[in-house]
Ligand SMILES: [Cu+2]
């Protein structure tokens with residue numbers, strides 16, 4: 001946003017692009033501009049999706065359906081889910097940070113296909129606008145973000161078709177992005193840089209992009225068939241015309257389970273970048289982290305039917321998907337133990353970035369544990385489609401991915417803008433978010449176990465108190481965005497000057513100016529073979545090897 | 557020492573904190589056993605990992621005046637093997653244990669087979685989609701025939717048809733102790749039949765009948781909840797299952813039966 005230092009070292013190719021503020025509103029080909037476009041655009045959709053969430057929590061603070069009409073409520077929950085997934089988390093953890101960081105990490109001056117990159121971003125605003133305006137013009141889709149037929153075939157067609165079109169556009173954007181990341185990571189690496197020397201976020205994005213490229217086309221095909229059913233009255237999924245509704249669920253979840261990893265794997269990568277810098281320690285277990293990402297990618301593709309245990313799935317299939325799903329806990333567990341080991345013995349600065357990352361670890365561990373429980377068929381039979389599941393996946397995507405997005409903003413804001421964020425406001429933001437989030441979602445586990453299904457506007461009055469508790473949590477979460485918004489806006493103008501490398505980090509994006517020049521480095525791209533080479537090596541060899549549990553030995 | 561306290565504490569919480577509603581079917585105590593085991597394991601893991609994180613944040617925080625880096629520990633193979641093996645063993649145990657639970661619930665029995673026990677045996681040719689139930693173990697033990705009920709779900713109600721006696725009811729009446737076998741089908745969109753106190757749920761699907769077997773054990777009135785989004789009134793699509801002592805159930809059945817021959 002401050003652009004003064006950026007003008008100085010521009011090479012000729014960048015000069016065709018608009019300069020200053022204007023470039024953020026134009027078809028820019030600079031990966032950093034596109035990254036920030038993704039981030040700001042995603043955040044605006046987050047505010048919209050968050051307002052919808054607040055509307056849901058207001059409706060649910062009383063057991064009757066009294067705040068909005070019942071079909072409006074279904075439209076709101078459909079929009080909330082779709083916006084948060086396809087317009088906020090997926091574009092931000094992939095598009096925003098991926099575009100900004102990946103070229104730095106591989107030592108390139110831009111993404112492999114800059115034009116495709118810009119196209120991928122510019123598909124998002126119209127798709128999002130279309131989706132949201134459908135609410136005001138025709139009424140939005142009201143069959144949930146899952147759009148199960150025959151409900152999606154029998155609800156008002158206009159809203160559903162617009163929903164399908166915007167998800168197709170967003171899916172297209174995601175595929176373009178995925179292809180671009182794979183090409184950039186595999187083909188644009190600076191000479192001399194080996195794959196196993198890349199920062200972990202590259203591996204996370206490589207794995208994620210493989211998932212995107214393999215699974216998103218399946219969703220696209222499925223939604224196209226669904227739109228035929230709606231518009232042309234074909235019978236792919238329409239049981240009255242001989243269609244099969246369960247086939248839709250298989251195809252839908254073949255994408256939508258991997259979609260969870262499309263949202264959390266990049267977050268895993270970002271945490272792996274943030275923690276070592278602020279702990280002043282190497283990332284623990286680099287190669288096991290890489291293998292565990294690839295194991296998650298593989299397993300993530302063969303677990304989809306765990307969403308269908310009550311759909312009349314044959315016993316052998318239930319068994320297979322239970323086992324496959326449970327085993328994802330192993331590579332995921334490895335990552336968490338490695339992060340804890342990265343903290344262990346560090347010199348941890350307790351700043352906002354670290355707090356949000358550690359909040360992520362706590363939340364995600366809980367979400368992961370309920371996830372393993374949900375993978376067990378007999379357990380799932382009771383709580384499937386209840387508030388227990390709502391709590392579980394919010395612990396994964398909000399407690400996980402969104403906490404990491406905030407952590408990343410605190411970490412990379414100095415690079416984006418050249419200015420520091422206010423730490424006190426950051427800690428306040430963390431405190432409110434963490435308390436609000438847990439107050440909102442932890443009680444929902446109990447609601448689900450005791451009989452409250454999801455996606456309802458009215459419920460048994462015995463659940464009133466717990467729902468109100470949850471709504472208070474949601475209110476605190478809503479308030480927590482205020483210090484954050486104030487902080488990012490006012491620091492852009494008045495924040496302390498950050499300098500090139502305020503965290504004394506070793507990864508390549510910090511080895512240039514803040515914000516970086518158009519082609520990233522004025523001279524040659526640096527060759528960073530040890531992106532996590534922190535730590536006092538000589539001392540640690542002498543004193544450390546026998547007993548890592550006593551770090552006091554190691555004080556200088 | 558600390559680890560032992562953690563394990564004991566986790567087990568205690570898992571066994572003593574009750575988060576579940578009443579249990580009113582043969583299936584429910586088995587479910588609750590699984591729940592307590594998973595809850596104990598989950599509590600231990602959660603408190604363990606989060607405890608380590610909080611401990612590290614406090615103990616290894618950067619104190620004023622410290623300017624140097626932390627330790628240059630890049631990895632440790634035995635440790636990595638250890639924390640690959642531990643989750644693998646836990647997951648394996650959970651998987652085998654929940655398989656056992658599932659089997660005890662009758663989930664592994666092919667349902668067409670248990671449907672043969674019904675008076676109104678479903679034609680073998682018909683494609684029967686799975687559904688969890690209390691299963692044949694219960695059936696053979698009690699040597700009783702199961703009660704068959706045909707369930708129809710539609711926006712926004714459940715209808716229960718008792719072929720014996722030709723009763724159509726908006727509430728489900730079942731005798732306690734007798735196995736019930738329900739054949740469910742939807743008239744319009746997907747619904748789900750859920751009784752939290754039975755710990756059972758099965759989607760009700762248009763065009764594909766599903767089966768749900770259970771044995772109610774505790775007399776009382778319990779909610780039947782539709783758990784699959786089915787339209788604007790999804791939240792109010794509820795009914796009641798009335799579990800009655802066998803005599804009371806017989807009285808209800810006689811009062812409502814349209815088929816006098818069967819009464820004898
Ligand atoms: Cu899944």
Ligand SMILES: [Cu+2]
Nearest residue numbers: 747782786793
């Ligand atoms: Cu329903």
